[in-house]
Amino acid sequence: MPSAQLPRAVFAMDPVHLPLLLPPPLMARLKQTAEIDPSLVLQDFTPPRAIAALADAEVLITGWDCPRLDADTLAAAPRLRAVLHAGGSVRSLIGEALWERGISVSSAVTGxxxxxxxxxxxxxxxxxxxxxxxxxxxxxxxxxxxxxxxxxxxxxxxxxxxxxxxxxxxxxxxxxxxxxxxxxxxxxxxxxxxxxxxxxxxxxxxxxxxxxxxxxxxxxxxxxxxxxxxxxxxxxxxxxxxxxxxxxxxxxxxxxxxxxxxxxxxxxxxxxxxxxxxxxxxxxxxxxxxxxTPHIAGSLGNEMERLGRIVTEELERLAAGLPLAHEVRHADLARVA
Missing domain, CATH: 3.40.50.720 (NAD(P)-binding Rossmann-like Domain)
Known part of the structure; x- marks a missing residue:
């Protein structure tokens, strides 16, 4: 696929998680599917560099410690069409403004x-x-x-x-x-x-x-x-x-x-x-x-790569025009974590 056709994606999470979620082979695979800068991992959506990245972003790849995607953040991301979450629950991450925009949401909760x-x-x-x-x-x-x-x-x-x-x-x-x-x-x-x-x-x-x-x-x-x-x-x-x-x-x-x-x-x-x-x-x-035990049952260490694989596969589906395999629907939030 020519580079011009690749969706533009941005990471938003604590950068410490990125190497575990996407080890080099998996990161290389993801970069074949989207234009993304692995050195830019947003933890705050308000600095000028973050605002500039959001302005072009079609996909946000989020993870633990991503700031909440409130109305102001979404207003700064007019091209955004999907949020792919490399974690479990998205309840604390997204609000009504996102659903009103019709932005698709996927979660790696199954992983x-x-x-x-x-x-x-x-x-x-x-x-x-x-x-x-x-x-x-x-x-x-x-x-x-x-x-x-x-x-x-x-x-x-x-x-x-x-x-x-x-x-x-x-x-x-x-x-x-x-x-x-x-x-x-x-x-x-x-x-x-x-x-x-x-x-x-x-x-x-x-x-x-x-x-x-x-x-x-x-x-x-x-x-x-x-x-x-x-x-x-x-x-x-x-x-x-x-x-x-x-x-x-x-x-x-x-x-x-x-x-x-x-x-x-x-x-x-x-x-x-x-x-x-x-x-x-x-x-x-x-x-x-x-x-x-100190909340260790969920994905830790090399188990986090499983979450990165799910997000990478979802991005590939999105780029190919296919429906997301792990989509979160607004109606589901009332009874899921």
């Missing part, structure tokens, strides 16, 4: 779903083996556990409750199929026929909490899900049950969760919290029944 699902699967298997409890006991005693101490350990027939058939939730359902689990699902947007096709039992949220050995959160952070696991619902999880949260801390009442975990009645794997990070004095850092 980010896989490492979150992989992390969650790993934690389900480890908590099913009671690995973290046995680790703490081994540190203290230097002795192998007795049969009595392993009587409730094991993954055979564990009931896994998935809250939310989101992209992450569905990838996790795929990963769980080879194992000897009974998988349960709560999602108000999934009907009985779809649940059967997914191979899961569809329950109310309260019934899922009562019946599950391990509960894993994969619902979006929207007004309807805010504090969905409050004190009363956390109390429904059976004694010794496990809560895994790789979604958003806002889905769980933080005080109620801390109180439950402080009793030792439940175990938790928390990759997200509210607030994030927790205050230095939070007991969740030291409770032996809590496995706390």
């Amino acid at each position: 980010n779903a896989l490492p979150v699902a992989e992390y969650t699967l790993a934690m389900i298997l480890l908590t099913g083996k009671d690995a973290f409890t046995h680790r703490e006991r081994f540190r203290a005693t230097h002795a192998r556990p007795s049969p009595a101490e392993t009587a409730t350990t094991g993954n055979l027939g564990r009931r896994i409750g998935i809250i939310g058939a989101s992209r992450v939730g569905r990838r996790l359902l795929d990963l769980l199929r080879p194992f000897d689990f009974e998988v349960l699902l709560y999602d108000p947007y999934v009907n009985a026929a779809e649940a059967a096709a997914l191979g899961v039992g569809l329950l109310s949220l309260e019934d899922l909490l009562r019946r599950s050995d391990i509960v894993s959160l994969h619902a979006p952070d929207i007004p309807e899900t805010h504090r969905m696991l409050d004190r009363a619902r956390l109390a429904l999880i059976r004694d010794g049950g496990v809560l895994i949260n790789t979604s958003r801390g806002a889905l769980v009442d933080p005080e109620a969760l801390t109180d439950e975990l402080a009793t030792g009645r439940l175990h938790a794997v928390l990759d997200v919290t509210e607030p994030e990070p927790l205050s230095a004095g939070s007991p969740l850092y030291t409770l032996p029944n809590v496995f706390l």
Whole structure:
């Protein structure tokens, strides 16, 4: 394709992410599809160089720490026709002004779903083996556990409750199929026929909490899900049950969760919290029944290249006049992350 026909694109994100998203071979492929300057990565849309770049931009390739695309920014980008986001949620990035302009939006959220699902699967298997409890006991005693101490350990027939058939939730359902689990699902947007096709039992949220050995959160952070696991619902999880949260801390009442975990009645794997990070004095850092990680379930390191591949493929489709494969629609934002 002659250079004059290539769409003009601009990067907008924290520049630290660019080499991981687009290693040299992938960057070379992207540059065959668009006129783009890899040395220009916008973090602020107001300096003169940024304004000049926006004036010609037909495509914005955005990523983490991209400024919000407000009405003033869009007014400075009259030729803009697509935003390709090399990350997950676009909720905080775009507003009504973009939809009113009819600008297409794509997200690499499906690429980010896989490492979150992989992390969650790993934690389900480890908590099913009671690995973290046995680790703490081994540190203290230097002795192998007795049969009595392993009587409730094991993954055979564990009931896994998935809250939310989101992209992450569905990838996790795929990963769980080879194992000897009974998988349960709560999602108000999934009907009985779809649940059967997914191979899961569809329950109310309260019934899922009562019946599950391990509960894993994969619902979006929207007004309807805010504090969905409050004190009363956390109390429904059976004694010794496990809560895994790789979604958003806002889905769980933080005080109620801390109180439950402080009793030792439940175990938790928390990759997200509210607030994030927790205050230095939070007991969740030291409770032996809590496995706390610093929001690492999503794409990190070499996993970020998967997001760059999705954006590159979307740009190729755009340049070829094809519909985007990972388009985000305005109507979807009400119920997705």
